[in-house]
Amino acid sequence: MSSRSTPRPFGVCGEIKVDELTDFSRLSRWSFEKNSSPELRSPPFKFAGPLDCRLVLHSRGSNYSSLYLEVLYTNIVKKGSYLAFFSFTLENSDHSKSHSRDCISRFTAKKPSQGICKFARPFALTNPDFGFIFDNSVKIIVDLRVLSEAWSITGDNSSKKCSWTLENISLFTDMLSSYQLISPAFETGDCIFRIIVRRTKDDSGDYLGLFLDSTETDISNKDLYTTCWVMFKLCIVNQESASENVYFDFYGRFGGVNKFGDYTKMGQSKHLDWPKFIGSGFLVDDSAEFVLLIKVIEERFSQSLPFHSRTEYSDERLWEIKKFATFKDTLKKRKVLGLSVESMRFEVAKQAFRLVIYPRGKSSQSSQQLSFFLEVGENFNISFDQSCFVSYELSVIHPKTMDKSIRKCAVGHYSTRCRDELGWTDFVSLGNLFDPSSGYTSGDTITLSAKVLLLKETFLEGNAEVEKVGFPVDMDGESFYWELENFIYFCDSSDGISKVIRSPDFIFGRQKLRMGVLCALDGTIVAYLLRDLPVVENLGDGVPLEFECKLALAAPGSKKIVGVFYKAGDYAEMNPNFVDCVERGLGLRDWLESQGHQYIVTDDKEGPDCELEKHIPDLHVLITTPFHPAYVTAERIKRAKNLRLLLTAGSGTDHIDLNAAAAAGLTVAEVTGSNVVSVAEDEVMRILILVRNFSPGYHQVTRGEWNVAAIAYNAYDLEAKTLGTVGVGRTGGLLLQRLKPFNCNLLYHDRLKMDPELENETGAKFEEDLDAMLPKCDIIVINTPLTENTKGMFDKERIAKCKKGVLIVNNASGAIMDTQAVVDGCSSGQIGGYSGDVWYPQPAPKDHPWRYMPNHTMTTHISGATIDAQLRYAAGTKDMLDRYFKGEEFPPQNYIVKEGELASQYR
Numbered sequence: 001m002s003s004r005s006t007p008r009p010f011g012v013c014g015e016i017k018v019d020e021l022t023d024f025s026r027l028s029r030w031s032f033e034k035n036s037s038p039e040l041r042s043p044p045f046k047f048a049g050p051l052d053c054r055l056v057l058h059s060r061g062s063n064y065s066s067l068y069l070e071v072l073y074t075n076i077v078k079k080g081s082y083l084a085f086f087s088f089t090l091e092n093s094d095h096s097k098s099h100s101r102d103c104i105s106r107f108t109a110k111k112p113s114q115g116i117c118k119f120a121r122p123f124a125l126t127n128p129d130f131g132f133i134f135d136n137s138v139k140i141i142v143d144l145r146v147l148s149e150a151w152s153i154t155g156d157n158s159s160k161k162c163s164w165t166l167e168n169i170s171l172f173t174d175m176l177s178s179y180q181l182i183s184p185a186f187e188t189g190d191c192i193f194r195i196i197v198r199r200t201k202d203d204s205g206d207y208l209g210l211f212l213d214s215t216e217t218d219i220s221n222k223d224l225y226t227t228c229w230v231m232f233k234l235c236i237v238n239q240e241s242a243s244e245n246v247y248f249d250f251y252g253r254f255g256g257v258n259k260f261g262d263y264t265k266m267g268q269s270k271h272l273d274w275p276k277f278i279g280s281g282f283l284v285d286d287s288a289e290f291v292l293l294i295k296v297i298e299e300r301f302s303q304s305l306p307f308h309s310r311t312e313y314s315d316e317r318l319w320e321i322k323k324f325a326t327f328k329d330t331l332k333k334r335k336v337l338g339l340s341v342e343s344m345r346f347e348v349a350k351q352a353f354r355l356v357i358y359p360r361g362k363s364s365q366s367s368q369q370l371s372f373f374l375e376v377g378e379n380f381n382i383s384f385d386q387s388c389f390v391s392y393e394l395s396v397i398h399p400k401t402m403d404k405s406i407r408k409c410a411v412g413h414y415s416t417r418c419r420d421e422l423g424w425t426d427f428v429s430l431g432n433l434f435d436p437s438s439g440y441t442s443g444d445t446i447t448l449s450a451k452v453l454l455l456k457e458t459f460l461e462g463n464a465e466v467e468k469v470g471f472p473v474d475m476d477g478e479s480f481y482w483e484l485e486n487f488i489y490f491c492d493s494s495d496g497i498s499k500v501i502r503s504p505d506f507i508f509g510r511q512k513l514r515m516g517v518l519c520a521l522d523g524t525i526v527a528y529l530l531r532d533l534p535v536v537e538n539l540g541d542g543v544p545l546e547f548e549c550k551l552a553l554a555a556p557g558s559k560k561i562v563g564v565f566y567k568a569g570d571y572a573e574m575n576p577n578f579v580d581c582v583e584r585g586l587g588l589r590d591w592l593e594s595q596g597h598q599y600i601v602t603d604d605k606e607g608p609d610c611e612l613e614k615h616i617p618d619l620h621v622l623i624t625t626p627f628h629p630a631y632v633t634a635e636r637i638k639r640a641k642n643l644r645l646l647l648t649a650g651s652g653t654d655h656i657d658l659n660a661a662a663a664a665g666l667t668v669a670e671v672t673g674s675n676v677v678s679v680a681e682d683e684v685m686r687i688l689i690l691v692r693n694f695s696p697g698y699h700q701v702t703r704g705e706w707n708v709a710a711i712a713y714n715a716y717d718l719e720a721k722t723l724g725t726v727g728v729g730r731t732g733g734l735l736l737q738r739l740k741p742f743n744c745n746l747l748y749h750d751r752l753k754m755d756p757e758l759e760n761e762t763g764a765k766f767e768e769d770l771d772a773m774l775p776k777c778d779i780i781v782i783n784t785p786l787t788e789n790t791k792g793m794f795d796k797e798r799i800a801k802c803k804k805g806v807l808i809v810n811n812a813s814g815a816i817m818d819t820q821a822v823v824d825g826c827s828s829g830q831i832g833g834y835s836g837d838v839w840y841p842q843p844a845p846k847d848h849p850w851r852y853m854p855n856h857t858m859t860t861h862i863s864g865a866t867i868d869a870q871l872r873y874a875a876g877t878k879d880m881l882d883r884y885f886k887g888e889e890f891p892p893q894n895y896i897v898k899e900g901e902l903a904s905q906y907r
């Protein structure tokens with residue numbers, strides 16, 4: 001371990017004493033003696049009447065010591081939470097060198113300790129030379145001011161009234177310019193909100209600011225991205241005259257994070273002049289009251305049925321807004337508020353969209369219309385770097401008679417230079433929409449939908465630029481290159497609109513030109529060159545122009561490659577080498593696309609409507625991994641008419657029906673050996689974890705228990721134990737080499753005897769008969785692939801042949817074990833401990849019995865997926881794809897099925 005991660009002890013605290021200095025101030029004296037604990041806690045002391053606190057000094061490695069103030073749990077339970085300003089001063093013998101830090105925090109049951117992470121250097125606290133140790137102790141003064149407040153909240157999850165009274169505000173006025181006062185947190189809709197009060201002083205004056213904030217995550221373990229559309233009124237109450245209450249109304253979409261351009265804070269920093277706040281009835285007897293009325297729309301925003309057999313360029317969304325009739329009154333206020341309601345955003349081909357509705361008043365009140373738009377990209381915090389055409393259909397769904405749904409389709413262009421409005425100001429009359437007999441609101445719910453199909457364009461000018469993208473330039477003059485991604489789908493006329501697509505303008509021969517494509521309703525595609533007005537007018541339009549237009553619909557030999565990986569979410573960003581995930585797709589995208597291949601990645605692999613199913617009919621290559629296996633069944637193989645190659649990124653092909661693949665003439669290959677070191681190392685770890693009875697000891701500690709006996713009665717050394725590996729291929733051999741220094745008796749069983757040199761090196765003895773080896777072993781490790789012969793190999797009878805209390809490690813394949821026999825063995829004690837990372841099926845369902853059996857230390861499928869292994873099997877996969885494109889052979893050991901034949905051990 002490096003010193004960075006090892007907490008540096010302060011030394012045993014001889015004594016920690018706390019004395020009262022003033023009502024708000026306590027002096028703590030800490031004396032350190034011998035080296036010891038990284039965390040020290042002062043005795044509890046009282047503050048502000050009955051508030052019990054203590055100080056906690058914690059060493060964070062060798063770099064910093066943290067200092068926290070902890071409110072004792074019983075206090076929090078009694079009152080809910082405390083907002084407090086606190087400051088810590090570390091006294092120095094030279095007073096000018098004393099060190100102070102302060103902050104305002106809310107102490108809650110989840111966060112009862114608040115403080116300063118990087119408070120001091122640990123050596124400053126333990127080395128007298130720095131002057132912080134004098135009179136034999138370190139002296140820390142803590143000042144604490146607790147806000148006395150009243151908080152009340154009424155209403156339901158969609159509509160609430162909160163009242164927050166601050167009763168001793170004068171204690172905080174000094175720090176209000178640097179700190180803000182934050183109310184208790186509360187949930188409304190899908191977000192967690194707090195009211196914020198702060199003071200702003202600038203050249204124009206001194207003000208009180210008031211905000212609603214949604215960044216709190218303390219209440220529940222919700223996903224980080226939560227959002228809801230909110231309308232609220234925030235008010236400072238004038239305690240002398242209600243008519244002088246000062247309030248503002250706001251609305252908009254809030255989110256727990258502002259990643260997608262949702263609001264995380266809304267309000268006014270100059271809500272009220274500070275002098276007015278303190279002198280005109282808002283502050284009475286040192287107390288001020290703030291009231292919030294908040295309402296959210298109740299909604300469900302979901303992905304709906306496949307559209308154009310959805311690809312990465314298309315999406316279809318349903319937006320249900322509940323209690324719409326009540327909401328209509330709010331919509332009517334549009335005249336006053338300019339109200340518009342935005343949906344959650346969604347992404348198509350990395351481009352962000354959202355739906356927006358608002359009522360648009362026409363000349364007379366009676367003809368009010370609902371406006372309905374699709375908004376693109378750059379209004380959100382997502383950078384806009386693509387030029388695209390958007391074919392879209394917006395609908396108000398008639399829930400009972402689909403034909404009565406109101407649908408409108410159009411095509412628009414969106415780029416930094418051209419922004420068509422995507423939608424309709426007069427989508428439907430509000431009268432019609434709200435008329436109960438029209439049937440658009442069902443059970444007071446209205447459903448809107450949007451289908452979006454994207455055509456991305458790339459436009460390049462100049463021969464050199466065009467050659468750079470691999471398009472041959474074989475003419476004099478100038479080349480212009482216009483690439484339209486997703487062209488075939490986009491031109492599909494089944495939506496009943498013909499599409500005209502025009503390239504950006506370019507200048508040639510002093511003419512302003514554009515390329516154009518018309519996709520007519522009868523399926524004809526016309527590509528043409530358009531000449532606009534001449535740039536230099538006096539040239540007239542008689543300048544002859546020769547041009548050649550090449551239309552390349554796809555690169556010759558272009559393949560559709562589909563990769564199935566798990567989603568990594570935020571973890572994808574945490575390590576650039578983390579490539580085995582949907583977000584990185586083994587790092588193959590740029591390389592594949594630069595060669596004109598299509599690369600689709602997904603984690604959605606099960607069920608008839610999953611993403612993988614959509615590509616089965618026309619994919620050429622399927623890349624899968626054992627960690628998030630796409631089960632390639634005979635039925636899928638039958639439907640995959642273009643499929644030629646099944647690649648496993650890693651090793652292990654249990655998820656592929658090899659016989660069906662062989663019968664269909666497919667090639668199945670894996671990156672043999674790419675992760676065997678990773679698996680062998682992991683097996684050594686699992687063996688030790690079982691032999692040492694490690695897991696219950698670990699769990700004791702995290703549960704706050706301490707019972708050495710409960711572990712020690714069943715913990716052993718590995719030395720002198722007998723260990724047998726079933727299968728001694730690449731992983732089995734590496735395991736035996738790694739176990740050699742532990743001085744155990746090593747046995748192995750395999751179809752074949754191992755290389756005499758390795759046998760000699762490891763001292764492992766061959767056991768031809770598996771059933772004869774089993775009763776000799778204290779530990780059994782399984783290292784064979786899943787084949788017809790090994791499937792269910794460890795059933796009830798075989799497990800009964802093992803020594804009572806045998807420890808079993810299996811990182812090879814879940815289906816080698818009979819699931820129930822393992823559960824029974826672990827429950828009866830016949831198996832003393834079972835560990836491994838392979839399951840059937842994967843991901844293991846929540847009710848998989850291995851999750852809940854006793855004496856196991858199973859994990860998710862991870863042993864062969866270390867970052868080192870990922871880089872090896874990503875490179876191996878790329879190498880095989882490259883050979884496949886060039887028609888070259890793979891390394892022989894990688895073939896599992898070749899020319900209709902299974903590799904020998906699978907037969």
Ligand SMILES: NC(=O)c1ccc[n+]([C@@H]2O[C@H](COP(=O)([O-])OP(=O)(O)OC[C@H]3O[C@@H](n4cnc5c(N)ncnc54)[C@H](O)[C@@H]3O)[C@@H](O)[C@H]2O)c1
Binds near residue numbers: 784
């Ligand atoms: N958990 C993981 O992350 C992970 C990673 C990689 C591999 N694996 C699994 O581990 C397995 C072994 O990998 P490897 O690279 O060591 O394979 P390998 O092909 O090098 O070795 C397999 C060994 O098993 C033996 N064998 C096959 N059938 C047998 C039978 N019926 N009886 C006795 N021995 C038999 C073979 O003769 C061979 O020596 C893979 O097939 C895969 O399923 C798991």
